[in-house]
């Protein structure tokens with residue numbers, strides 16, 4: 007049987023069965039890779055890449071962003087409040103619980119979305135969700151969650167299940183001029199080379215976000231990485247906070263429940 011194949015329309019929405027199937031698929035495909043290593047994307051499954059990455063990690067290029075992020079995190083808003091006031095446990099060690107389904111809005115909220123909501127509710131302008139200060143703040147929150155397994159919750163609410171299902175559909179549906187889906191590159195070809203790159207397995211694919219990527223020369227959040235990939239399929243780019251992208255991130259993160267957070271990360 008082909009594990010992790012998209013469910014037929016008539017099947018009931020069952021995220022936990024999907025998650026077990028997707029994880030079993032990758033554990034069988036990479037039997038020597040321990041679950042925690044799936045947090046390291048292409049390095050998890052390729053020895054040569056792993057060596058390159060260890061060299062990068064001797065002087066991690068995200069350190070500057072972490073310094074900037076820590077300073078920003080401590081700085082009060084004009085009203086005297088702080089980022090920490092917006093989050094459970096003052097924002098420490100909670101990254102693995104995002105994205106979350108918010109009952110009040112009936113929608114999925116990403117970590118970066120929560121940071122921007124915090125700013126707006128405190129009278130500040132939202133940040134660019136892709137890079138810069140936002141990536142720096144996201145790096146600080148991710149670092150405080152390193153080693154904590156993804157623990158995404160899909161509440162028993164038809165709207166949450168529908169959001170999950172829409173993210174799953176996005177992942178598997180073929181789009182753009184090339185007619186490829188996220189799954190076309192990050193499921194069965196994972197570990198294979200595409201031009202100069204080794205394709206990361208879908209399992210754990212967001213665990214190291216945000217990342218410093220030499221190709222960008224800067225930091226990028228999950229949504230920057232997702233939209234970079236999405237544009238490579240030549241599908242129409244969506245807005246960074248588009249509901250479809252949020253649902254996709256919800257699906258991918260839920261699939262990774264059990265894989266520990268490793269962000270911030272570094273990529274060539």
Ligand code: HEC
Pocket residue numbers: 046047048177186187188189190191192200203204205206207211212214217231232235236238239254273
């Ligand atoms: C044509 C092939 C292709 C398609 C389609 C594709 N990707 Fe990628 N993706 C890549 C390549 C190449 C990389 C860089 C090497 C790597 O990390 O896999 C990458 C990297 C990523 C990463 C970063 C992994 C890491 O650990 O650094 C994420 C996240 C990602 N892709 C998500 C997606 C999503 C979500 C979609 C669908 C919208 C998608 N990709 C579609 C080829 C593709």
